[in-house]
Amino acid sequence: MKNSFLNLINQSFAFPGKGFDLKANSLTFQGIDIAQLIEKHGTPFRLVYLPKIGSQIEKAKNLFNKAIQALDYRGNYHYAYCTKCNHFYPIVAEALKNDAHLETSSPFDIDLIINLLSKGKIDLSRTILHNGYKTEAYLKQILRLQELGFSNSIIILDSKQELTKILKLNPPKRITIGLRMATAQESKSPFHTSRLGIPPNEILDFFRKEIKGNTSVSLKMLHFFMDSGIIDNAFYWGEFQKALGLYSKIKKEYQPLNCFNIGGGFPIANRLDSDFGYESIIFKMVQRIKITCLSEMISEPDIYSEFGKYTVGESSAVIFQVLETKQQNDSEKWYIIDNSLLNTIPDAWAIKERFILFPINKWQQDYERVSIGGISCDHTDYYNSEDMNQEVLLPITQSSDPEPLYLGFFHTGAYQDAISGYGGIKHCLVPSPKQIVVEMDETGKMVDWVFRGEVGGEDVLDTLGYL
Template sequence: MKNTYFDLIDQSYYFPQEGFDLRDGYLNFHGISLKYLIDKYKTPFKLLYLPRISDQIKKARNLFNLAIKKNEYKGKYYYCYCTKCCHFYHVVKKALSEGIHIETSSSFDIDLILKLYKMGNINKRVIIVHNGYKTEDYIRKIVKLNQMGFDNSIVVLDSKIEILRVKKYADELDMQFKIGIRMAINEEPQSAYHTSRLGIRQSEIMDFYRSHIEGDASFQLKMVHFFVDSGIKDNMYYWGEFKKALKLFVELKQACPDIKALNLGGGFPIRNNLGFEYDYEYIINELVNNIQSACDAVGVDHPDIFTEFGKYTVGESGAIIFSVLEQKQQNDAEKWYMIDNSLINTIPDSWSIYEKFILLPINKWSNEYSQVNIGGISCDHSDYYNSEDMNQQVILPNYQNDDDEPLYIGFFHTGAYQDAISGYGGIKHCLIPSPKMIIIDRDERGNFVDTVYRNEQTVDEMLDILGYG
């Protein structure tokens, strides 16, 4: 009896499932016919299904509000979108249409905020959480935002030195800043614990508060921030870091009742395989309930809860579709499907950090199947995707080289970070511009001659690519 690819999926997972179903033998993504898009645009192409962004925001917000109600929690919930995850105007605009707030991470991000303001997508009441390393340029632009009347701009201190830089502007310009403190976490143990470079050491925060913030009218400490960047997971490591952060939060809140917000950062996961299970409702309830208990135990007010979900907001809207150009049997056990682009250039996380994505064929679901490796057409040895270092096997339908229609495949839920990291069209991770390039040669007499080939990338060049032109 023929064992088809459809049988395999049908027996292994719930299928069809949210976002994926078959119609007339072809895969649909969020109800959209991928076959229609392939016929219209030809492969390879990326796609972003914007309504998914709204759905994700609504889901998280509803669950937080439900948990707040159920626990009679006194603070509010604020959803911020972390722009670094995907800066494109169409994405940020869609997220903002849900009435969310924003997190920034670098100097160019402030220009992006100003564009959004000019284009009427935000007003001056939007809450802007400024994370990331504060270069002089970044701080100067944050100062400008404050001067313009963006009263809910909160500078989250990433290091102890940053406060001196902000203080300089506060004194010179007689300004007051809303600030937050990011506490550094112990990163998830691989071989040994080490403390994240991001934020201020937990053991130093109380002293830092007393020596630099307490009693200084230039600063209103409003927020405590911590982010476990391996994600919000229901495991001992996450809850351990979370409880440590809560302990420090309530200590700080007792010393400074002005603190109104606890920011949990990002870290909600998305579906990266068809068997993915994650109980968002349970986790959110645990987060709210634990914050409440820690505050009640020492008699401080419940803070407003902020999140900055990036991957969760936009990841599940994205997909990238390829054709298989050729199959190669390199030895008895190894079959390669060569696709019409590069994996390194399109989903770089699959190569650099072995990130997994949902991988499905668009057609040929009634064919038998085999385990394969997927090869990109760049010349780089590492330009492949397979089961190595991953728990999932890569299984796709068999096909014949003389089939009328090639095999089409899609990587799904690729909407987060991949464009920034792969440098789509010239954008950069966290919008940190390409540095200037200097060319050095020797002249006929052997002296060095140096010239600038290109200056540092400008904000306009970057924002133009992102659709803010």
């Protein structure tokens, strides 16, 4: 029997599946004929399939609502999209079209929202959750949004100092706030507690001293986010229960609190056989909240999530052509692709993130084990089995073949453009700092001057497609 790549996949996975199939021996993704796109646009390119965003949002809403009904839960579920995950206009507009609320992380996010308002893509009743480190500029932007009429803007305090900072700005109306509980870190982490949020043992005291009798603020939400993501294990449920315990204690003293925010961290498929079990974990979440509220005799909160990667990750792919094959010794063969992996899927390099990798064509060819190299001159610009802990087995091809081999990395829609800095954008849209040059003048005196200013603002809005 021929050891074709197709046979290998058929023997290893339930294929077709997860949006992948073959049409005339060529890969389709979410029904898109990738070979046709290659023919039309050439490689390399990124692609995003917008309807996948809507179906992900719908799936989560359905599963939460199913659990809510089954458990006779007396609160609602609200889906928010975390914009930092992928800020591009078509993506955020698609999330809004599917009734997602938004979560922001920096002052620049507010400019995007104001732009969306001017285009009629968002209405003033949409909930906007403000996370992240609150600089004065960010707080001023949030107040600007509230002045424009966004009536459900909630400032989630990342530290106790942020309350003082907000009040110093003399907000014209009572402001609605949330508290972010800093979560414990997994044992492999270099830290015990996340730097994001307020340590759980300080929250009650802070609430009683600074919030409870304070008529300038109204506390509505308790928030927590697990840096390690939502995983059905004892560690996750321990932190979940800790946050619920805090929620209950505050709720008994303070009625306006009525929202429990589980943050982001829903995983996506990074293998064809990934099976996360969304339904059972969502059911457990709703059930645990319900049981705690019953035993503590408090009303059940509305549940919020801020899924980023889950919303957009699986909607995207990046497609390359193999330019050349290089046999460097008996066992090491390279497929050199027509771009850089460092620049296009930086998480593969930085945090050893895995993405689904498939050839687009040549599925009937025999396969072999290879490493994939980028065309940047950096020796770390590669993707292989050892580092990625997976077999990189691909159809055999040679540089001399008239038809080149094309490859796709799939489910790459989250964070990759911001981290690689597409067109000057940055993670959380934090501007690139100005560049200062120091040199000696003719007299031997040291002089310094600004060679290039900070990059951000309008240019970034343009790059992201808002202008």
